[in-house]
Amino acid sequence: MRFLATFQTLDFLDTLISLCAAFVLGMLIGAERQYRTRAAGLRTNVLVAVGAAAFVDLAMHLKGVDGAVHVMAYVVSGIGFLGAGVIMKEGMNVRGLNTAATLWSSAAVGCCAGADMVAQAVALTVFVIAGNTLLRPLVNAINRIPFDERSSEATYSVRLTAASAAADSLRDHLEQRLEAADYPVAEIEVETSDLAPDKVEIVATLVSTSVEPKELDVVVADMGRRPGVDHATWETSTKD
Numbered sequence: 001m002r003f004l005a006t007f008q009t010l011d012f013l014d015t016l017i018s019l020c021a022a023f024v025l026g027m028l029i030g031a032e033r034q035y036r037t038r039a040a041g042l043r044t045n046v047l048v049a050v051g052a053a054a055f056v057d058l059a060m061h062l063k064g065v066d067g068a069v070h071v072m073a074y075v076v077s078g079i080g081f082l083g084a085g086v087i088m089k090e091g092m093n094v095r096g097l098n099t100a101a102t103l104w105s106s107a108a109v110g111c112c113a114g115a116d117m118v119a120q121a122v123a124l125t126v127f128v129i130a131g132n133t134l135l136r137p138l139v140n141a142i143n144r145i146p147f148d149e150r151s152s153e154a155t156y157s158v159r160l161t162a163a164s165a166a167a168d169s170l171r172d173h174l175e176q177r178l179e180a181a182d183y184p185v186a187e188i189e190v191e192t193s194d195l196a197p198d199k200v201e202i203v204a205t206l207v208s209t210s211v212e213p214k215e216l217d218v219v220v221a222d223m224g225r226r227p228g229v230d231h232a233t234w235e236t237s238t239k240d
Contacts, residue, residue, distance in 0.1 A: 014116065015057050022053035022113040025125040026106050032132055033102060039086045040099045045106045048079065052110030060115060072111050079107040102132065156183075156211055158220060158234045160202040164192070166228030167200045174204050174223055181219055183211070199230070211236075 026049025027042065034041035052075045059067035083100030105128040112121035158178065162170050167190050175185050184207040191201045216234045224232035 011061060015061070017118070018053050018057045018113045018116060019050055021118045021121055022049040022110045025049060025109050025113065025121055028125055029102065029106050029109065029128050029132075032129055033099070036132075038099050038102075039096060040103050045103065048082070048103050048106040049110035049113070052079075052107040053114035054110075056111050056114030068115055072115075075107055075111060076104075079104050098132070102128065156206045156216070156234060156236050158204045158206070158216070158223070159232070160223055160229055161231040162200060162202060162226075163228040163230075164198050164200045167202065170223075170226060170228060171202050173226065174202060177219055177222060178204060178206065181215055183207075183216070183219075 023046055026046040029049070030040075030042035030045030033045060055071050055075055056068050059071035063070075083103050086099045086103070087096040105124070109121045109124050109128070112118070112124060158174065160170060160174060171188055171190060175188060178185050186205045186207045188202065188204045191203065192199075220232045220234050223229060
């Protein structure tokens, strides 16, 4: 059998150490995720770390350092597809970005372990866990700071609900009113509703700039008094 002819005890022990290190370190990262009931928990992070370690270790034994580097590049791109699967968009909110980043980091830990850089894998694990735990109080403190629209990097839009018959004139007037207030318009869309065929929603997206909320309130109030307008409002959303 070719296995008996090619089996090397030291090589096998080297592989075993790499896989065990990836398993333990991936388990530490995954345990924190499991405790917080994230989509990718204990088992997922362990499998990502062990799988990455196995691929890199195999390449190391077959092609040396050059082979390991090539495999790492594929691991990085492959984990990108896996991470995309846990990212979900719900309206204007995006969930799962932190989980995807953690999976990416678990793969990096596995790559270090597979490349026989166990000390670096341990150090990276410490940083990953610290990022997911020690930074939480700082994140919560920042989130409690009152939101300042004037200094935020965000996308602003003005929405009008109006009669479809007046859509064209209201669209032009809204664009003129915003530009007169020094808020240039990036685009204006007119959206129809299947539930109310005689109504449309006019959405004006502003060019990214600093905004004074009171000024937009004045524009919205003025548009709300226009004939044919049922409702007028403005809203903000983050760019990322």
